[in-house]
Amino acid sequence: MSEVKLLTHEIGSLAKPPWLVKTSAGRPLDESDIEHARAWGERFGVEGHEELVELLGREDRDPHEVARWSSRYCVRLQESAGVNVVWDGEQQRSEMYAWAIAHANGFEPRGTVRSFDNKYYSKSAATGPVSLREPYHNEEFSFLRSVAEEELKIPVTGAYTLAVWSYDEHHLPQQGRLGAGLSRADEIKARRELTLDIARNLIRPNLEALIELGATWIQIDEPGASTESDELDIFVESFNVSVEGLDCFFSTHLCFSDYDLFFPAIEGMSGCRQYCVGFANYDTRELGTGEDDRPGYHVIKKFRDLTYEPILGLGVLDIHTDFVEPPELVRDRILYAAEVFGDPARLHICPDCGLRTRSWDVAYQKLQNMVEGTRLAEEALNRAHAGAR
C-alpha cells in the first residue's frame, strides 16, 4: 500500500472581517478595524496587505474591492493553516441563499424570517418560472483562481435547499385551500415541480458556466436536504438533474441532521463523489478510537456501504463552539473512521460546516489543529501499514 495522505478542506463560509462588514454597510471604520487588517495581513502572509490598509483609510473606498481583499485574506487563512483545498468563505457573496436568488428570475423577496434567536435569513417566494439571470459565481471563481496557491473548490447552493427555503406562490394553489385539507401529496408535487425547475434552469446552467471556466471541484451545498423526510427523493432527483453528464468532481455538503434519514434515498445519487458531513457536533471530546469513544461517528458505516463508493468528507471540528479541538482528538476521530472504512483513500478531512460563526482567531486555530491532527493520523496509519508489511 502506498503512503497514506489525507486531503483537508474547509467546508464553506468564514466570518466577514469588521472592515468588510462596515464598508458594505456604508459605516465608518475606526482604528481597530485598520489594525485588524494590518495584523491579520501579517499573520496570514497576505501579499500587499499594506495596500488594503491604505485603501481602508479612504472614504471613497469601493466595497467590491474591499470584498476582494477579504477573499485574499480568507484564502491565505486556509492556506497558511495548511489546508489543501481552499475557497474564500463566501466573502463576496451576501449569503448562500440570498446570493443565488438575487441572480435568478422567478423569485420575489418577501422579507426577513428568524432562523433562531437573533439570527435571521431573507426569504423569497417563487412567483414564476425559474431561470438564470446570469452565472453568479464566475467572477468570484476567476478572481480566486488568480489568488489561490492551493487547489480550489467552489460551493454552490443546491436546488432543494433553495426550494425548501422559499415560499412557493407559483406551484401551490393560491385559492381553494382553506378547509380543503390539502394533502401532503399535493404539497410534495408542488415542491418537486419547483425544485426540478431550479435544478434544470438555475443550478445546471450555473454549473456549466463554472466548468466552462475551468472549475474542477464543485460542492453542492444542501443544508436543507433533510427538512422533509418524505421529500428526500426530490433532493436526490434534483442533484442528479443538476449534474448528470457534466465533467467535474461533484460533492455535496449535508449538516446537522439525523443522517440515518438519508438512507436509502442517496443510494441513487451516484453522481456525488463526496459527502461532506458534520459529525463532531454529535461526538464527545474524549480521546479514543473505539466504538464507544466516537458516538458521533457511528452513522459513517452507512456512507461506507454506498455501492458507488463516494469519499466521505469527515467533519472533525464542531463549528458551534469556540472549543479548539486538540490535534489528538482530530487524530482519533480520523483513525476511527479509517478503521470503519478500511480504505483511507475514501476519507477527506474537514470541519462539520462553515466556520462563519467563529472569530478568525478561533477558526484559524481550529483549522491548524485539524491539519496537525490529520498529520498525526497519517503517521499512525503509515506506521500501522509499515508494521503490517
Add this chain to the structure above:
Amino acid sequence: LQAFVPGIYPRSEALVQATRDLDRGRTTPEAVDEQVERDLQALVSVQQEAGLDLLADGMLRWQDLFRPLVEASEGLETGALTRFLDTNTFYRAPSTNGGRPRLRAPLDERLVAPLPGPRIVTLPSPFALSNGTEVTPQAIAEGVLKPQLDALEADLVVLAEPFLAREEQASLEGLAEALETLTGGPRLALWVTFGSAERLLEQGLAELPVDGIGIDFYATGIDAVPQGFEKLLLAGVLDARNSTLEEPREIGAFVSSLHARGVEEIALVPNGDLQYVSESIARQKLVRLGKAKTATAEEAA
C-alpha cells in the same frame, strides 16, 4: 365572530437589525429595548385598527415558544438547537435535569406585556413543553404552567400545540389530565398548529377540558369538524407559513360553511405563529383577518 393573533409575531426589520447589532456588540440592550417597545406599539395599533377583539403582545422577546418558561423553571434546561417541524427555524428543545419541574417565578412584564385592552396570552401546551423530555405533561402543567396561569390576567390563554398533530402514536389521555389541572383560572384554548387535526378530532380533541380548540384549516378539511361543535373554534384561516395573502371573501365563505356545520362560536386566527413570515407580510395578513371578520359580520347582519 371574533378575530385575534396568538403566537410569536415576527420582528420588524428595525428590530431584526437591532438584535443583530446587539449580538455583534454594536448596540446596547437599552437600544434594543426601545425598539421592542416601538414594535409593540406598532403591533397594538395595527390590531386595534384591524378591529381585532383581543390584543396580543406578539411575544417579541421570546426566542422560541419554550425558552422563557424553561429558563424560569427548576428541573428544565435548554437543550440542543432543533429544527421546528419542517421549517428553517430552530428552537432550543427543552430537556430535564432530573428534578421535578417547578416555576421559580412567573414571567414578568418584559415577557408578558401589559396591553391597553382585553388580551390573549400564548403559552406552550403541556404536551409541547414536555415533548422530548423525561417528564409528563401533567408534571409540566402542575409545576410550571399552573403557577404561570395563576399569575396571569388574560381574557383567553392560548396553549400552542405544534407537535401533537404530527405524533402518530400520541394519545389525548395524558394531555386531558394535564389540561384538567390548568382549569379554574383564565379561559383556555388549545391551539393545534401546523398540521391536520383530523385524527385528533376523531380521538376526542373537542372533548378536552378547555374552552376553545384551534385548528389549522390549511391542513385540516372542514369535514373533520364534528357536527354541533360546542366550544370556541379558533379557526386557523391565515396560513402563517405561506407568503400568499388570503382573500377576506374566501375566509367569509369558509366561516359560512362552519356555521352550516353548526359551529356557533368562531374566532379567526392564523394556523400557527406568524413569525414564519416576515413582519411586512404578517401585518398585511393581520389586516386581512380584520377585514374578513368585518365583512363576514356585516354580511350576517
